[in-house]
Amino acid sequence: MLLPSLTPDKEFDTEKAKILYYDFVKPVKATYYSKNYLRICTILEGKKQVSINELERVEYTKENFAILAPNSKVDLNIENKTKALVIEVDNNVVNQLIERIQFELGYEEIKKITNYFFLCNFTEEMLETYKRIVRTLNSQEKGKEFLLDLYIQEMLYEILKFRGAKEIINSVKNARINNILSYINESYHKNIKVADIAKIFGMEEYEFCRYFKTYTCKTPKEYIKELRLKKAKELLQYQSVTETCYEVGYENISYFIKEFKKAFQMTPKQYQKEAKNNKKDGMDPPT
Secondary structure (H helix, E strand, O other), rough: EEEEOOOOEEEEEEOEEEEEEEEEEEEEEEEOOOOOOEEEEEEEEEEEEEEEEEOOEEEEEEEEEEEEEOOOOOEEEOOOOEEEEEEEEOHHHHHHHHHOOOOOOOOOEEEOOOOOOEEOOOOOOHHHHHHHHHHHHOEEEOHHHHHHHHHHHHHHHHOOOOOOOHHHHHHHHHHHHHHHHHHHHHHHHOOHHHHHHHHHHOOOEEEEEEHHHHHHHHHHHHHHHHHHHHHHHHHHHOHHHHHHHOOOOEEEEEEHHHHHHHOOOHHHHHHHHHHHHHOOOOOOOOO
């Protein structure tokens, strides 16, 4: 069975994480995809067999914890009654912790690691933190969301000390920039502002611009402009300059023509004419 994601029996949201509870009372075989968040996967009872991104199948129990990278394909096999707890951690929290920790020092009890999956035994300290998470989750205590966030960050801090966790965390970093690019690619035609995008992804504008340029070698404004003009070239082959201008997110036709000419050394009208002539001659549109 192929599922976009596996539906939990219960879920609980905090400010910085989502806790998912699964109660498998019957054998399960399913394939699904994890979401855009780092997942800490644990077993309360029973055991799981998983294969991540079609790699070697591994098994884990309540003695272990696993880290699953964002956007991973999971082949799941559960043969007996199993209860599992999964913690999805906000990527901003992960990145903030990364900046405060050194990866050179760490524990050695690693059982299985790939670029997508990290399986390891609990240390005594981590196990105590995990038990606090479970107790607090099951309590009726007011304000438990705040306590859960503290315990989850404490547990994640300990996890990040393990050698090998860095590979998984790098996938979170990549997931973050990929999410940003996906958002821009879907929203470039709207009146989006860099400050608003930064806010959506939990950063100050100056921090966001520096982060974005590190990965793309372009400023957000440069990236958006290139994206709009590239799309404009496609649209100009079958619709008017005015329609294209507004459809790709420009509000002023004169400014659009100026930007287009600066980028491609011809006006939109000239581009349309050349594209039309090339089509007649069986050639590709001008680049």
